[in-house]
Amino acid sequence: MDRSEMIRIFGAALAPTLRFSEIPEQLTNDQARMVLKSIGVPTSLGDLVATNLYNLRPLSEVLTGIPLPPWAQSTHVLNLGLFLDGFLCLDAEDGRILMLTRALEQTPVVLASDLYTFVTLLARISQVAHQRTSSDISDLTALTQEIDPLALSSSDKWEQLFEYLAN
Numbered sequence: 001m002d003r004s005e006m007i008r009i010f011g012a013a014l015a016p017t018l019r020f021s022e023i024p025e026q027l028t029n030d031q032a033r034m035v036l037k038s039i040g041v042p043t044s045l046g047d048l049v050a051t052n053l054y055n056l057r058p059l060s061e062v063l064t065g066i067p068l069p070p071w072a073q074s075t076h077v078l079n080l081g082l083f084l085d086g087f088l089c090l091d092a093e094d095g096r097i098l099m100l101t102r103a104l105e106q107t108p109v110v111l112a113s114d115l116y117t118f119v120t121l122l123a124r125i126s127q128v129a130h131q132r133t134s135s136d137i138s139d140l141t142a143l144t145q146e147i148d149p150l151a152l153s154s155s156d157k158w159e160q161l162f163e164y165l166a167n
Contacts, residue, residue: 001039001116001119001120001123002038002039003017003038003039003040005123006039006040006042006119006123007040009042009123009126009127010040010042010043010123010126012040014042014043014044015040015041015042015043016040016041016043016053017036017037017038017039017040017053018036018037018053018056019037020037022053022054023036023037023056024056024057024078024092026058026075026076026078026092027056027078027090027092028076028092028093029091029092029093029094029095029114029115031095031114031115031116032090032092032095032114032115032116034116035115035116035119036053036056036115039116039119040119041053041080041115041119041122042119042122042123042126045122045125045126045129045161046164046165048083048084048161048164048165049081049082049083049084049088049122049161050081050082050088051080051081051088052079052080052081053080055079055081056078056079056080056090057078057079058074058075058076058077058078058079059072059077059078059079059087059089059100060072060073060074060075060077061079062079062087063079063087066104067104068100068104069100069104069105069106069107069108070106071098071106071107071108072089072100072104072108076091076092076093077089077090077091077092077098078090078091078092080097083099083111083157083161084157084160084161084164085101085102086099086100086101086102086109086157087099087100088111089108090115094114095113095114095115095116096110096112096113096114097110097111097112097113097114097115097117097118098110098111099111099155099157109154109155109157110150110151110154110155111151111154111155111157111158112148112150112151113148113150113151117147117148117151118148120147120148121144121147121148121151121158124143124147125140125143125144125161125162125165128140128143129165140158140162140165141158141159141162144158
């Protein structure tokens, strides 16, 4: 996945990048920094996934007044947007993509091994979802398993997304 492919799939405006000065200093994961600066992140996948790179700050600063689980209180857990009915987070230290569910679970839901993989998943899922004619989600599950086995093994959130896309 590179910038030209992101532009081809989503368009430049819907897959923004950040200037180096816009990347939060607590983001120490080099690969995530490279993705934000050089590749970009899709702003949405329908109305089920929404990202906002311009609000990339600690989740605890975004969700004030809510009793967050300890893992979500870290200044290294950055708000990346929304995924289904939960908050999409970027772990600034290791680059994993996490989800804080409405149940405020004590253990984060891991959606992807890293930001690059997450961006790749969104791009490929977008392509498949718009090109297919059947409502069968097995092709999306197989694609996700191929790109990031951790994404499917850690939760059922991707399958929920696929079911919404199929309908």
